[in-house]
Amino acid sequence: xxxxxxxxxxxxxxxxxxxxxxxxxxxxxxxxxxxxxxxxxxxxxxxxxxxxxxxxxxxxxxxxxxxxxxxxxxxxxxxxxxxxxxxxxxxxxxxxxxxxxxxxxxxxxxxxxxxxxxxxxxxxxxxxxxxxxxxxxxxxxxxxxxxxxxxxxxxxxxxxxxxxxxxxxxxxxxxxxxxxxxxxxxxxxxxxxxxxxxxxxxxxxxxxxxxxxxxxxxxxxxxxxxxxxxxxxxxxxxxxxxxxxxxxxxxxxxxxxxxxxxxxxxxxxxxxxxxxxxxxxxxxxx
Amino acid sequence: xxxxxxxxxxxxxxxxxxxxxxxxxxxxxxxxxxxxxxxxxxxxxxxxxxxxxxxxxxxxxxxxxxxxxxxxxxxxxxxxxxxxxxxxxxxxxxxxxxxxxxxxxxxxxxxxxxxxxxxxxxxxxxxxxxxxxxxxxxxxxxxxxxxxxxxxxxxxxxxxxxxxxxxxxxxxxxxxxxxxxxxxxxxxxxxxxxxxxxxxxxxxxxxxxxxxxxxxxxxxxxxxxxxxxxxxxxxxxxxxxxxxxxxxxxxxxxxxxxxxxxxxxxxxxxxxxxxxxxxxxxxxxxxxxxxxxxxxxxxxxxxxxxxxxxxxxxxxxxxxxxxxxxxxxx
Numbered sequence: 001x002x003x004x005x006x007x008x009x010x011x012x013x014x015x016x017x018x019x020x021x022x023x024x025x026x027x028x029x030x031x032x033x034x035x036x037x038x039x040x041x042x043x044x045x046x047x048x049x050x051x052x053x054x055x056x057x058x059x060x061x062x063x064x065x066x067x068x069x070x071x072x073x074x075x076x077x078x079x080x081x082x083x084x085x086x087x088x089x090x091x092x093x094x095x096x097x098x099x100x101x102x103x104x105x106x107x108x109x110x111x112x113x114x115x116x117x118x119x120x121x122x123x124x125x126x127x128x129x130x131x132x133x134x135x136x137x138x139x140x141x142x143x144x145x146x147x148x149x150x151x152x153x154x155x156x157x158x159x160x161x162x163x164x165x166x167x168x169x170x171x172x173x174x175x176x177x178x179x180x181x182x183x184x185x186x187x188x189x190x191x192x193x194x195x196x197x198x199x200x201x202x203x204x205x206x207x208x209x210x211x212x213x214x215x216x217x218x219x220x221x222x223x224x225x226x227x228x229x230x231x232x233x234x235x236x237x238x239x240x241x242x243x244x245x246x247x248x249x250x251x252x253x254x255x256x257x258x259x260x261x262x263x264x265x266x267x268x269x270x271x272x273x274x275x276x277x278x279x280x281x282x283x284x285x286x
Numbered sequence: 287x288x289x290x291x292x293x294x295x296x297x298x299x300x301x302x303x304x305x306x307x308x309x310x311x312x313x314x315x316x317x318x319x320x321x322x323x324x325x326x327x328x329x330x331x332x333x334x335x336x337x338x339x340x341x342x343x344x345x346x347x348x349x350x351x352x353x354x355x356x357x358x359x360x361x362x363x364x365x366x367x368x369x370x371x372x373x374x375x376x377x378x379x380x381x382x383x384x385x386x387x388x389x390x391x392x393x394x395x396x397x398x399x400x401x402x403x404x405x406x407x408x409x410x411x412x413x414x415x416x417x418x419x420x421x422x423x424x425x426x427x428x429x430x431x432x433x434x435x436x437x438x439x440x441x442x443x444x445x446x447x448x449x450x451x452x453x454x455x456x457x458x459x460x461x462x463x464x465x466x467x468x469x470x471x472x473x474x475x476x477x478x479x480x481x482x483x484x485x486x487x488x489x490x491x492x493x494x495x496x497x498x499x500x501x502x503x504x505x506x507x508x509x510x511x512x513x514x515x516x517x518x519x520x521x522x523x524x525x526x527x528x529x530x531x532x533x534x535x536x537x538x539x540x541x542x543x544x545x546x547x548x549x550x551x552x553x554x555x556x557x558x559x560x561x562x563x564x565x566x567x568x569x570x571x572x573x574x575x576x577x578x579x580x581x582x583x584x585x586x587x588x589x590x591x592x593x594x595x596x597x598x599x600x601x602x603x604x605x606x607x608x609x610x611x612x613x614x615x616x
Binding site: 135 | 327348349351353354358359362363364365366367369370371372374389390394397398399
């Protein structure tokens with residue numbers, strides 16, 4: 001982390017998050033398919049990672065000492081791609097090729113298609129395991145890099161997730177932090193109706209993890225929780241980040257129907273109008 | 287006659303032929319690899335002893351990971367290690383890996399181009415007394431369908447060691463197929479091995495059929511060839527240790543020379559070695575083929591030789607198949 005977390009910096013990050021949201025809407029509207037709710041909900045966290053937390057170099061994506069950001073729930077990749085493009089990994093212009101033929105931006109992230117992706121993801125429950133593998137390699141190579149793994153709440157219904165959670169505790173994997181996007185929705189409805197996850201905090205605690213809970217749409221508190229997680233070395237740490245699915249697009253917020261459908265042109269126009277108004281408001285704030 | 291250039295075990299037709307489990311070769315090779323390359327890491331899912339990774343685990347504890355009964359986790363952790371420069375070997379029974387964890391392997395290893403070596407143990411009906419739940423007889427069909435995966439199926443313990451060493455020279459994912467029970471040692475340390483080769487183990491003057499065999503049943507094919515010679519029928523017996531990619535030109539050459547084919551594998555006849563060869567021949571050099579393998583059914587508990595006999599995988603069935611396929615020539 002290069003900068004002190006000043007109010008100016010927070011404002012800069014909020015503007016980035018807003019910009020990511022606008023790009024998500026544009027990408028999905030152009031593609032005609034994709035997953036807006038989770039992507040919009042995680043825009044603040046992606047802005048925090050790519051423009052503050054990560055020790056990385058977009059001009060040298062294979063830099064061996066870089067921090068690794070592993071996206072487990074690959075379907076929210078529009079937020080990932082938008083953040084990467086804004087950070088300089090590839091031209092912002094390329095975002096409109098999402099899900100189109102001959103694009104490097106596959107519908108779900110494919111590591112070898114696009115420099116800067118750490119894993120291939122989409123099928124759920126596989127990200128924590130892969131992040132653990134990267135962490136073990138870092139341990140063997142005596143590297144100091146940090147590994148962060150972004151997961152969805154829904155994929156905590158996958159057995160593989162808990163296999164990984166057990167393994168990390170046994171092996172005291174402490175150079176990595178898992179973030180759960182706790183937005184309470186999945187394809188078929190609310191997580192607690194489809195297959196209850198609560199008490200999620202106690203589940204992780206009983207598996208031997210340190211647990212932090214935070215408002216995932218508050219960039220300052222999220223960054224503070226990341227700092228806190230890095231200070232915990234005796235066990236792996238998970239941050240349960242409560243987010244609003246569809247965040248900042250009023251007609252999408254907290255509606256599970258927006259998990260997996262793209263906005264139509266008029267809906268996209270309305271969403272962009274709302275987001276641009278918000279951008280103006282952030283700019284004018286002091 | 288046995289091909290003298292291949293320096294095969296001269297006791298192949300001797301009742302006293304030495305036998306060892308094919309999987310032992312994996313364990314021996316891993317130790318060699320561990321000594322020569324610090325990037326070699328080994329994972330297992332609660333099967334240290336039976337997948338023969340015990341010695342590696344003792345010699346290189348820092349590079350050995352026990353994941354417990356969790357094959358999906360094992361595959362995806364290996365993918366993470368591989369994209370970070372390590373060369374992981376994941377070791378379990380083939381019914382579980384690449385069976386139970388197929389999608390994880392597909393996404394995080396194969397599509398991801400992660401340099402992971404997948405060791406599938408207890409392949410074939412000769413897993414024996416454990417029964418059909420543990421006899422992997424679909425693993426070749428599963429792995430053959432995965433794009434860009436190299437597949438090795440060694441015929442004995444010596445070749446198992448060679449294919450394991452060879453697997454790290456392949457830049458990308460590899461599937462290694464191993465067998466549990468003791469089986470005859472057909473080759474020697476001096477027998478040459480090349481990934482893109484189809485060595486003819488049994489030669490004859492005027493061959494009228496070619497037998498392509500993979501894995502331990504190569505022994506049964508050699509017995510059949512010797513008996514057929516006594517019946518006045520000349521055949522070739524070819525060891526197919528690399529199931530994918532198959533050296534197409536060499537394969538077609540052998541078929542054109544003989545005009546009839548028998549495939550032999552301890553696997554379902556669907557999608558394995560026979561399927562692979564049929565796919566190539568159908569578009570290059572069509573010839574009659576007979577398939578020795580499990581005929582779209584599950585086997586059962588039993589001893590090696592009893593299973594081979596009951597499921598028509600042995601020399602008797604192979605001889606009959608050769609005679610039948612020669613009859614089918616136009």
